[in-house]
Amino acid sequence: MSIDALLFDKDGTLFLFEATWESWAHAVLMRLTDDDPERARVIGADIGFDIDSRQFHPASVVIAGTPGEVVAQLRRHVAYTDAALETILNEEAAIAPQVEAVALAPFLTDLRRRGLKIGVATNDAERPARAHLDAAGVTGLFDFISGYDSGHGVKPAPGPCLAFAAATGLAPERVAMVGDSLHDLRAGRAAGMRTIAVLTGIAGADELAPFADIVLDDISHIPDWLDNGQT
Template sequence: MAIAGILFDKDGTLLDYFKSWSPVNRKLALIAADGDQALADHLLRSTGMDPETGHVVADSLLAAGNTEEIAEGLVAAGSKLSARQLIEDLDGLFAEAALNAVPVTDLADFFGRLKARGFKLGVASSDNELSIRRTADRFGFAAYLDYIAGYDSGYGCKPEPGMVWGFAEAAGLEHAEILVVGDNSHDMMMGRNAGAGMTIGVLTGTGTRDTLGPLSDYCLNDITEIETII
């Protein structure tokens, strides 16, 4: 089937991961460590980020986990806060992060061009739904979206297929008409598990050609190159 709908991941796909999330990751570690910098550095390493270089390991908790998974990982690594408290704190932090996020391109123009070509458009993120909506509002593409799903929207979590199936139902599409775009293996596997017609990996996040190549139909530098593919 021809592609009729495109479902985008948010962080590392629409937003430059390292410019947007490196300071957020450092802040979440300090929250989880209750201000203890040495413990915060340990928590960062345990969840996938080098506190010295800022490098985040592809498919690690900080790269691909949802808030609940990250909170549980922080507790397992030594945070004295409860997972429930961390989930509440981190969801609030992530919603605020939209205010300082850095897009990979002019997202309003990009989504506008795709909508003008007749595509149904959605965003599916391991972040919470409020964060997605704030991002879409801030960068001016909310009006172009037919669907939004966060880990807390009731469609399940990546790499489960539910977010893709929810998009298909909301947009009136067959699963095989959907293109899934993301920056990590969870995104690609979600697309495959859902029977999506195509998966595209982008290199503006934590994924690499080595991690994304075997799981995607195309591996591109950023989302703007999608327009030449479709």
């Protein structure tokens, strides 16, 4: 069956994960601790981030979790309300540096020329997600943009994937979910979609392959996969 739509994760898929979220984590931790590196080091360890090397542990809650889940971890260390913490996380996310995994405007424009519907489903909040897409000049190329707070649920549950299928009027089996994490791939599989793994996030090919129809170095290889009959 042909693929008529692609649903992309954002961080680690459209944008390189490390470039964005390592800078974000450092900025958040320093803001929360008033630039105290010792406190930042302790809190960072609890969310799976080494502030000295500026690297995430593969099991970090930041990698596939929602801002709400990150807030729950941070709340143990700082005297902020959940709402105040979530505001800080989203403010820093909206201004975090973005490095495109590939040149997004021409890539996405080519997909549209092929007649494909395209969407984004991220466990980030919708507002910073739109800010990132706006900065890349590609928001208008998407038929659907969903964050954890958009009312469709969060990955690995299939809600965001099914919402995209409904919004585009397509059966889930005619859609491919594209992502860099097991949350993405499990959500796609649970929705009955094809799944494409990319290696522009933290997870490696061996981890992703059991849940993916294909593992690609990055999203630029998707057109060739489509042209070759999705094999």
